[in-house]
Amino acid sequence: MNVAILCGSLRKQSYNRKLLNTIKHYAPTHWTFNEIPIGSIPFYNADIEENGDPKEVTTLKEAIKQADGVLIVSPEYNNGMPAAIKNALDWAASPPAESPLPKKPFALAGASPQGAGTVQAQTQIRQTLIAIDAHVMPGPKILVGRVHTRVGEDEEMITDESTVKRIKNYVNVFDDWMKTFT
Numbered sequence: 001m002n003v004a005i006l007c008g009s010l011r012k013q014s015y016n017r018k019l020l021n022t023i024k025h026y027a028p029t030h031w032t033f034n035e036i037p038i039g040s041i042p043f044y045n046a047d048i049e050e051n052g053d054p055k056e057v058t059t060l061k062e063a064i065k066q067a068d069g070v071l072i073v074s075p076e077y078n079n080g081m082p083a084a085i086k087n088a089l090d091w092a093a094s095p096p097a098e099s100p101l102p103k104k105p106f107a108l109a110g111a112s113p114q115g116a117g118t119v120q121a122q123t124q125i126r127q128t129l130i131a132i133d134a135h136v137m138p139g140p141k142i143l144v145g146r147v148h149t150r151v152g153e154d155e156e157m158i159t160d161e162s163t164v165k166r167i168k169n170y171v172n173v174f175d176d177w178m179k180t181f182t
């Protein structure tokens with residue numbers, strides 16, 4: 001299974017990157033990963049698109065097209081999804097007739113030092129993906145609240161036992177979800 005990854009946090013010491021590392025660690029051994037850099041994609045602009053996709057967008061669309069599924073691991077900013085994620089999805093959705101998003105299996109995950117663990121960001125991402133006819137896995141949900149208590153500052157992965165248990169189940173359900181559509 002070729003899994004494309006979009007990470008919504010662009011900072012080095014990101015908790016969401018630690019969550020992503022944990023998901024990768026417990027993923028089935030037959031998964032391969034292709035993380036798509038989204039931090040340098042220009043803002044969506046139909047005038048730019050008219051003259052051809054920027055190279056970062058070509059990379060994004062090609063990686064999603066080749067993937068059996070896409071994993072989005074993202075923080076929540078101001079009760080919503082980060083602009084970098086929305087921008088990547090807007091580019092990938094356009095033009096609709098050539099978009100790699102429709103029918104593509106997706107799974108979402110997120111972590112926050114606050115209690116609700118990115119529930120509002122994930123709701124927004126899900127809404128956008130449903131609007132473009134992607135197959136978003138309904139559950140189990142990975143909403144890691146109070147993430148700073150579940151990982152040490154100098155650790156690269158989440159070590160909290162109950163979170164790890166949920167992640168182990170989540171990756172297996174996503175494996176089945178991707179197989180349903182391939």
Ligand SMILES: Cc1cc2nc3c(=O)[nH]c(=O)nc-3n(C[C@H](O)[C@H](O)[C@H](O)COP(=O)(O)O)c2cc1C
Nearest residue numbers: 009014015016017075076077078079112113114118
């Ligand atoms: C501009 C901004 C807005 C934020 N808004 C929210 C929010 O609405 N909900 C939330 O749970 N955390 C919010 N946070 C806190 C982030 O969850 C926290 O900074 C988190 O560590 C970011 O993810 P990262 O560690 O992967 O970079 C916000 C942080 C920033 C910088």
